[in-house]
Amino acid sequence: MNLEPIDPETAVELYVADRETECRRATIRSHRSRLSHFTRWCEKRGITNCNDLTGRLLHEYRIWRRNDGDLAPSSERCQMNTLRVFVRWLGTIDGCDPDLHLKVRSPKITPGEHARTEMLDSEHAEPMLAYLEKYEYATPQHVVLSLLWHTMLRVGAVVALDLRDYNREENFLAVVDRADTGTPIKNGKGGQRLVALSGQICTVLDDYIRDRRQEVTDDHGRKPLLTTSHGRMSRTTIRRYCYEYSRPCEIGLDCPHGMDPETCDYVPIDKASKCPSSVSPHPFRRGAITHYLANDVPETAVSQRANVSPDVLEQHYDQRTEKEKMEQRREFLGNI
Structure with a gap:
């Protein structure tokens, strides 16, 4: 395998420059921020050439990042998913094993773990x-x-x-x-x-x-x-x-x-x-x-007004309890 030496900081800068033509600025900022932790870790470990990256090293990074940032499972998943995309790109420019991205693991989380619940009631x-x-x-x-x-x-x-x-x-x-x-x-x-x-x-x-x-x-x-x-x-x-x-x-x-x-x-x-x-x-x-849903505004209307898909609405935004939903359904059914 003919790999070409490239240091982590240069690799990240080239990756960001490549993605700028296809991603929104907010996405680019997020990727740059997440990958800054990776370059910081490489510096701590003395890794100066991405050709040397292995599945074991990337697993060590995952553990380090989880502990260093005190990350929740959903945040860890987001960090590692970005790293996987970067490593896949790196393999296309002969910066690492082209199959290395397959070894980047993310935590499996339930929908409840992924959703944030802080809200103004x-x-x-x-x-x-x-x-x-x-x-x-x-x-x-x-x-x-x-x-x-x-x-x-x-x-x-x-x-x-x-x-x-x-x-x-x-x-x-x-x-x-x-x-x-x-x-x-x-x-x-x-x-x-x-x-x-x-x-x-x-x-x-x-x-x-x-x-x-x-x-x-x-x-x-x-x-x-x-x-x-x-x-x-x-x-x-x-x-x-x-x-x-x-x-x-x-x-x-x-x-x-x-x-x-x-x-x-x-x-x-x-x-x-x-x-x-x-x-x-x-x-x-x-x-x-949540307030509009609790006051019987149809989910379709809320979804369109808020510009969010019904699935994302259910998982990330609707903070009604299952009992509250049941009671609302009961009121509708009672009128039939």
Whole structure:
């Protein structure tokens, strides 16, 4: 077998460059991040040539990565699946045994282990939105958190919205993939859709646009719907809003952890993400999906609105218990 020597860092850079033409930027970032651990391990082990990789070495890496990152089975599986794809590619350029990828093993996990369950439930979301309605009406925070809850949009889709995507006459938002001008959305063109809005949300949006929205354009000359003084609102800003207002003390509720707001370390905004009650944007989406399903909105309607397949909806988002599902079915059947 004629292999050509190549060091791990160079191999990863060539792999990333090759994949850039066929993968979305978010995917490329994820692969680069995961493979950075592999190159770090190679450096620790003194492996300077990928030609020397073996199935046993890759198994040692798997154990090291699991322990080094304290990984859950689902995270370990994701890491090793990326490594397998990389090693398969490496074999096509004579960087390792072309069959080596067959020896990269991933943990087998159950659907329950793969799904994450953190979510913002309706008992938490509703007082938060009521507080914003009363004390922060039509502010960027009010608009962003209301959209996340009522539309079930991903953060990337919220960031991507332009002013022209809001149709006030027909009460909907157009979710559009504009990857060529800096705002790709999940599933690309397949993620494009029209999302209906309630009259209440439209009124909030109207007042925000009239009184609060900063008239700016982004680097591509587009007019974002959600803005800051620097241009299009960023994912980081949206995450900060989520962490800040999902803390019970921020909206006038008692701390469920028995902390005094006068002395609590998590009261400063830059520490909000450390609060045990605060959540990032994705639990807003998971909680909203569960809320709509629990209130008898058909799964097909939720699936299409949230742009998620029924199988993924069931496995990753629907947090209703089996008993809750049974009782909902009972109500329908009782009417037949």
